[in-house]
Amino acid sequence: MAKTNPFTFLQQVRQETAKVSWPTRKETVISTIMVFVMxxxxxxxxxxxxxxxxSAVGFIMNGGL
Structure with missing residues (x-):
């Protein structure tokens, strides 16, 4: 297992985070609303x-009526 010093690790984390496509506020609101609707x-x-x-179980247990 390769060891990386903490400074290099944090630099790599920042580089990868910069590549992330973050949703806009509008997309987040629409997704949240859709979750609540579903x-x-x-x-x-x-x-x-x-x-x-x-009702079906009650009907069966009561012998039909």
Whole structure:
């Protein structure tokens, strides 16, 4: 394993960080909003699926009516 002194390591880190394509503020806001929308859809879907399964199990356990 090659050893690098801390100063060289920090220089390399700064060089690599400069190559990163950082998202703009607008892209970050849009991505955040999309995450919240998808979480809301998932929550609604699983809530409805739970209600349906609960009703089906209740129907089966009560003998049909």
């Amino acid at each position: 979480v809301a859809f998932a929550a609604i879907f699983f809530f409805v699926a739970d209600l349906v399964l609960q």
